[in-house]
Amino acid sequence: MLINSEQILQSYQTSKVAGLDKPQIVHADIESSLQQLAGNFNSSMQLDIIGFSHNRKEIYKWTMGSGPLHILCWSQMHGDEPTATAALLDVINYFSSGCDPESCRALAQKVTLHFVPMLNPDGADESTRENAQGIDINRDADALQSPEGQLLNQLICQIKPQFAFNLHDQSRYYAQGNTRHGVSLAWLAPSGDKGESITDSRRLAMQLIGSLIEDLNTLGNANFARYEDGFSVRAFGDFAAQQGSACILIESGFVADDMNRQCARELNYVALLQAFYRIAQGRFAVQAEAQYHALAKNKAEGMTDVLIRNLNIQTHSKQYQIDVSIKRDNLGVASVDEVGDLHHLGGYNTFDAKGMLFEAGLAYPVTHPLELTNNRYDFLLRQGYCRFTGDLSLINNLTRRPIVRAIGESCPAQYRRKGLSPSWLIRDADGIQAAVLEGQLVILDN
Ligand SMILES: [Zn+2]
Structure with missing residues (x-):
């Protein structure tokens, strides 16, 4: 035997x-x-x-x-x-x-x-x-x-x-x-x-x-x-x-x-x-x-779900660089867990944003039926949209990505906000390179 x-x-x-x-x-x-x-x-x-x-x-x-x-x-x-x-x-x-x-x-x-x-x-x-x-x-x-x-x-x-x-x-x-x-x-x-x-x-x-x-x-x-x-x-x-x-x-x-x-x-x-x-x-x-x-x-605490390294943040007066760790809770809801120097952490999904900038992203107004394939979604991300507003029931989502509803303000311009699932974009001189959609990392290939 x-x-x-x-x-x-x-x-x-x-x-x-x-x-x-x-x-x-x-x-x-x-x-x-x-x-x-x-x-x-x-x-x-x-x-x-x-x-x-x-x-x-x-x-x-x-x-x-x-x-x-x-x-x-x-x-x-x-x-x-x-x-x-x-x-x-x-x-x-x-x-x-x-x-x-x-x-x-x-x-x-x-x-x-x-x-x-x-x-x-x-x-x-x-x-x-x-x-x-x-x-x-x-x-x-x-x-x-x-x-x-x-x-x-x-x-x-x-x-x-x-x-x-x-x-x-x-x-x-x-x-x-x-x-x-x-x-x-x-x-x-x-x-x-x-x-x-x-x-x-x-x-x-x-x-x-x-x-x-x-x-x-x-x-x-x-x-x-x-x-x-x-x-x-x-x-x-x-x-x-x-x-x-x-x-x-x-x-x-x-x-x-x-x-x-x-x-x-x-x-x-x-x-x-x-x-x-x-x-x-x-x-x-x-x-x-x-x-x-x-x-x-x-x-313990050596890993995270999504890890964005070296992300640059530009405010009206300052520029600085952070790593961003995003975790999901038991119900699958994502939130930013920690930012700063996280070089000790590993991530199950990671993106190195060296030389790239955080961008809050825009809300896309839905007024007509919208068939959302990965390609179509990528296109919208590249145009700077990462949320939707208007009649979201018109969207037929054929992707495994979430549809993020814009809430009230046009631009929740913060990478970390209590009670808000992280949804934003990462850009360099060539355009949008990646997105975070309710904590899900989407890397756009060129
Ligand atoms: Zn046990």
């Missing part, structure tokens, strides 16, 4: 469960997916309701195998972090659809897999980090006041898993160290004590993470980092480590223009399957521990 990452990656297209490429995965999604997948379960697999959330929603556990090595994976203990839930369902589909029956059978004799895909269904349905009581379940490992936390505590204490995978999503604004690149996945082998000692099980987790990074690096360029966190008695990963599990925290990150984190989902799928096969075969590259220690650190 020696399977390489390439083969696992190839299986992804058939294993990928439909209907989960969306910003939020809710309880009904896993219920319908599990119901569908259950039609293919073989005798080594089992699906149980192991408990209920505070609002009495079912919490499911899928189990496979009868081997002596127990592996516990849980996802979405933070309701608004759904990426790994999709990956766990993809992995279940990989095993149940029988795409590699011989390897699966061999695996099921060595390991027992326990998956809890969505520990926090109430939070998932409300798109909140916390559960329905407002408790962050990952700060409840000691107090155990949430039913979900109590359930996870029981699982860890009863199963005593040799390996525990704690699966989360992290902010897309983390950078990979000082590289000014985003992070595809961040990893941590949490410690089980305040002294952060490297026990045998923690070393095993480090070696496994290092090995998985080597596996994933064979597939192309993803950016990995190490999640930074000290020991906390309130956190479940640390609790599992304290109980003797080799615990692996995976934080799904972000790549440009992948709002639903499908790249991270795929990486999770490959990493988890590789991990299971490696564990079953005892394949831990001892020297891979160095890979773990060599990981760049997660750098």
Whole structure:
């Protein structure tokens, strides 16, 4: 059952469960997916309701195998972090659809897999980090006041898993160290004590993470980092480590223009399957521990959504140069987050405006039906228009760009205005070179 990452990656297209490429995965999604997948379960697999959330929603556990090595994976203990839930369902589909029956059978004799895909269904349905009581379940490992936390505590204490995978999503604004690149996945082998000692099980987790990074690096360029966190008695990963599990925290990150984190989902799928096969075969590259220690650190607030560098601002009396960082909130509304010297930041979409000037832009009066293609939109931008006024219902927008409505004043001549989504132009001596439309960067090619 020696399977390489390439083969696992190839299986992804058939294993990928439909209907989960969306910003939020809710309880009904896993219920319908599990119901569908259950039609293919073989005798080594089992699906149980192991408990209920505070609002009495079912919490499911899928189990496979009868081997002596127990592996516990849980996802979405933070309701608004759904990426790994999709990956766990993809992995279940990989095993149940029988795409590699011989390897699966061999695996099921060595390991027992326990998956809890969505520990926090109430939070998932409300798109909140916390559960329905407002408790962050990952700060409840000691107090155990949430039913979900109590359930996870029981699982860890009863199963005593040799390996525990704690699966989360992290902010897309983390950078990979000082590289000014985003992070595809961040990893941590949490410690089980305040002294952060490297026990045998923690070393095993480090070696496994290092090995998985080597596996994933064979597939192309993803950016990995190490999640930074000290020991906390309130956190479940640390609790599992304290109980003797080799615990692996995976934080799904972000790549440009992948709002639903499908790249991270795929990486999770490959990493988890590789991990299971490696564990079953005892394949831990001892020297891979160095890979773990060599990981760049997660750098908080190191990235932004749109970054305009070196933009010149001309007022009646002064000229100065700034970088502009634009971020989107959870509802997708963009605003200028910061201006000034932002050379330490990376951006998922960037534009170097060196030698170019900020221009507020004009409002285009709509009086006749207007079929707005990319070309037509580009033309208007080049004419200096970046907003519309008049009867906007006459516009048939065939682009993926927003229609910005002019509000009252003819010219909100500010690059940064509270409560206003940034919409303006960037010009040089040859004309308009780029536009920002409600935070969306449009670069005009000449
Ligand atoms: Zn989390």
